[in-house]
Amino acid sequence: MWTSGKIAEHLKGQLYGDAAVPFKGGCALDSRQVKPGEIFVALKGEKTDGHLFLSNALATGATIAIAEKSGLAGYGLPPIPEGKAVIEVENSREALQSLAKAWRGEINPKVIGITGSTGKTTTKDMVAAVLAQKYRVYKNKENHNNEIGLPLTILEAAEDTEVLVLEMGMRGLGQIDALCQICSPTVGVITNIGTTHLELLGTQERIAQAKWELIANLPAEGIAVLNAEDYHSVKLAANSKRQIIFYGLEGRYAEPHVQGMSLKPSGSLHTFFQAKAQGESCEVRLPLPGEHNVLDALAALAVGLVCGVSLKQGSQALADFELSSMRLEVIPGINGSTILSDVYNANPASMQASLKILAERGGAKTIAILGEMYELGEAAVSGHREVGQAVARLGINKLVTVGPLAEEIAQGALTGGLALEQIHTCADCRQAAALTEQILKETGAGAWILIKGSRGMRMERITELLRRKE
The missing domain is CATH 3.40.1190.10 (Mur-like, catalytic domain)
Known part of the structure; x- marks a missing residue:
């Protein structure tokens, strides 16, 4: 059985508290999420430092905490409740990785x-x-x-x-x-x-x-x-x-x-x-x-x-399978529309796959709200234009783009044969939602809307503005 003492020995760390605390799995980096019997690992992040929350983690359930020597020097060793332990290491991130490798070997x-x-x-x-x-x-x-x-x-x-x-x-x-x-x-x-x-x-x-x-x-x-x-x-x-x-x-x-x-x-x-x-x-x-x-x-x-x-x-x-959140969610929209909210991330291949679904399901009343795609390097312009050409080829009725780079999607759609009056470019999510709301008033009930873009675009903001309010 794994114990706090065995973990400290593996990590070559300094053990404070009980050496016989058992570990049967469970780990957290957020003191608000730690469950009884779990390990809490204090990491230094860009915005906060886990060492600030060692006492809270031990009080709310963690039985073993792993902390850096420098963090304990700066904030002090917290009171350690009976039956619990703190292990001091040089680098918490490396300790997390080393311990995970060992646990993988243990449970096999x-x-x-x-x-x-x-x-x-x-x-x-x-x-x-x-x-x-x-x-x-x-x-x-x-x-x-x-x-x-x-x-x-x-x-x-x-x-x-x-x-x-x-x-x-x-x-x-x-x-x-x-x-x-x-x-x-x-x-x-x-x-x-x-x-x-x-x-x-x-x-x-x-x-x-x-x-x-x-x-x-x-x-x-x-x-x-x-x-x-x-x-x-x-x-x-x-x-x-x-x-x-x-x-x-x-x-x-x-x-x-x-x-x-x-x-x-x-x-x-x-x-x-x-x-x-x-x-x-x-x-x-x-x-x-x-x-x-x-x-x-x-x-x-x-x-x-x-x-x-x-x-x-x-x-x-x-x-009985269900997709994770923000991946091709089907949501009732305003004005009798249906939203395909696929906003977790995007690249040219996934954009075209989702556009194909929109075309197959939406009939003549289809609206594609597409944001920028990141990390395409030298293929950024060609990748966006390729998506625009797919919009035209699939017969999407209206295209709404979000962001400066997404204007290349509009350009691709235009060269692909989509009429100019079917294409709309917007600077941000709020403008895109307002414009789409106007389009829906004109098209009437039964429209299908695809919302998709890279994670950094936060296209879910458009979904929230266009979803039907109960």
Whole structure:
């Protein structure tokens, strides 16, 4: 059993208080969120310092606190209640990562690592749902997918966790490699390799190299689950020594091991399709629209098969699946409209996927409110214009852009054939909402509105202004 004394010994830290405090999983960085029996790690942030809240964390439930020597020197060692402990270390962040690596080894679960330019979170949630049919599963909360969030996720996992499903984010070379050193994945999933982070990495080949660090870190017996429709993944897989499981839609590129066939969109925002693998097939009722979500579901089914969950069991899990917040939420809007609020993030590929859903569901009354897309580097102008051309090609009725760079979307739509009177450019979210409200008065009930942009645009402000008030 892990104890405060064992943790202090592992971290080469100074123990204050009880050396026999047990640890069975659970960790927090916010003293307001710590639960009884958990570890509280005091980190110095840009806006605050966790060392200010050590006393509060110990009082509200934390049984073990980890703090930096410099932080304790500055704020003092707090009173330590009976049966609790404080461990002094040189660097709290490094201690968090080291402890997570050790805890992963202690509880020894299967570890599914997931990365990609788009679809990471949806795929993570689907994989967790499928594997929960057979195992005790823990996954990242929200976007806890970086050098702090991932080790925090591991330490949050209870000691009886059988599978960890870990989304891995990156903004440069070596970052996924560093995350793999902490979590030691046994199965790796790459959803796709697109242009997100082009501004930081320069070329799509370098993005592919950064994502492939996940597969390179798998053990010899590890399994890579890859999108058969993604050019860079297929290219890199050709030289890999790992076992590869491909997934994809029937009749596309290479013959995948896990196939999706006979897609049937439903007016109720569901998608029905046939999944086929290993001589078995079954119908899947996915409570989400869009071909891109079908691909994410196929990835989850493929991971399920790798881990001993049948297609039938996996399809049952997907039938009850719910997306995370701010991802393609269907919300009643003002004037009898329907809002597709997909505001968590955006890049050219995800923009076009959501526009396709809008076109399929909205009929003649479609409005696309699109914000800027960040981190596209030299492809910023071309990426935005590509989205605009998709707006025109798909026959979207009205386009409203938000922000100076998004005016390139308008330009792309114009050159793609959308009439000038169908295109509106706005400086900010409030202006875009007011303009859309006017459009809705003219079009009448039954309009469908897509709201999408990069996280920094905070497009959810438009959703709040246009949603129907109860």
